[in-house]
Amino acid sequence: MKAPSSQDTDRMPEVQHTPPSRHNADSEAATPKTGGPTEAIQINEQDLLGTLMENSPDSIFFKDLDSRLVKASRSEIQNLRRLAISRYRAAHPDIGEDAFPAHFASVEAFEKYVIGKTDADIYGEDRAGEFSNDEKEIIRTGKPIIEKSEKTVHPDGRVVWYLTTKGPWRDRNGQLIGTFGTSKNISELKEAERRIEEVQAQLLTTARLAGMAEIATNVLHNVGNVLNSVNVSADLMAAQLRTSKLKGLTRAVGLMDAHAGDLGEFLTQDAKGKLLPTYLRELARALEVEHEAMATELGALCSSVDHIKQVIATQQSYAGAPRVVESAQVNELLDDALRMHADALTRHKVEVDKSHVALPALLLDRHRVLQVLVNLISNAKQALHGVSDRRPLITLDAALLEGVEGSVLRITVTDNGEGIAPENLTRVFSHGFTTRKNGHGFGLHSCVLAAQEMGGSLHAHSDGPGQGASFILEIPVAPAR
Secondary structure, three states, X not given: OOOOOHHHHHHOOOEEOOOHHXXXXXXXXXXXXXXXXXXXXXXXXXXXXXXXXXXXXXXXXXXXXXXXXXXXXXXXXXXXXXXXXHHHHXXXXXXXXXXXXXXXXXXXXXXXXXXXXXXXXXXXHHHHXXXXXXXXXXXXXXXXXXXXXXXXXOOOOOEXXXXXXXXXXXXXXXXXXEEEEXXXXXXXXXXXXXXXXXXXXXXXXXXXXXXXXXXHHHHHHHHHXXXXXXXXXXXXXXXXXXXXXXXXXXXXXXXXHHOOOOHHHHHHHOHHHHHHHHHHHHHHHHHHHHHHHHHHHHHHHHXXXXXXXXXXXXXXXXXXXXOOOEEEOHHHHHHHHHHOOHHHHHHOOOEEEEOOXXXXXXXXXXXXXXXXXXXXXXHHHHHOOOOOOOOOEEEEEEEEEEEOOEEEEEXXXXXXXOOOOHHHOOHHHOOOOOOOOOOOOOHHHHHHHHHHHOOOEEEEEOOOXXXXXXXXXXXXXXXXX
């Protein structure tokens, strides 16, 4: 609830009149104009106050300088009566209502009883302190307390909330004679606020769970793309090991061991022995080729595994972890992304046209850019499925653009595949949207999130179904020092 401001304080009216016992019929009259001829209507202040006090749905009360109740509206008397009955019932659980004190019998009887009582008499000492302290502060400063949220707990545990405004009560001469106040029951509003907070908490929990699920899906999707490359490298190395020339070396060493006693004579005079040096030289060259091929595949495998680790690590950015910016060559990034799809591209006879643009080393989030490229190439490859009337082609291009806000790297991945309908050019980036039977609708969504994380953008262009598509990634970069 809002606290009183200085502006509110300045506007807060003070009630100036004599105590109810001094009111009389000689109060000044007002003469309003009606819609017809001018007509004098005598309006007594006491009548105005009485009508207000009898019919207001909000509580109105006047207290003297000792916080004793002087006058209260009917609704306030009803509230106090309910509270008093609740307290009495809790204190005397064995007494039936027919044996309750007589002042509980009606609102009128309770009004006669409660006038002159203090907050301690009505609410108990523990609750009265807050009320009396507020009233003492008003009497001390002459300033009102506006829209204070107050809670009353009934003995049965029922909680009632009030929005209360209190101010100084002065007589006609401006002399401070007590305090007055109005109080509105806002229990339903408080309950609505509680439910809203509860729903908000549930929404936050749901959002966090959805975010965790989305990040997990992102990890699985991007790791799955790279695992294809890992499997290819592992299969190639396994095949090389199965067909390795190393077995020939084992046989040659066996022959040498068998002729250990006459090795010189064996190598110079025996027909097989004479061939052994030449065989060993050829075997050495073959093993060297094998070693280079294994080293290449092992390097590719290590690179893929490193990218998998980085894919997982970069998801921390969604939890506020800083991005890792490093120097990278764009052409090498394009080559790495293509290598991770090399087997699938070859298997599906997809041709790749990669423009080699002489770009300098740039400072960028290498693994996040690689993640986007791997997804875009995978998306382009899938868009070429079923294309039979033309040569399947993926084109990669990169350019460095200079603008007023700095350098921007633009990478374009284009395919001549199935194309995109105009109405889907933005929908393709929505989570869960896919036009493929076995698609999950997450790859492009994760790409656009990654682009935004890097302060850039990703958008699509297509002339329509059957016309292919281009995906353009633009991210701010700086030259590496």
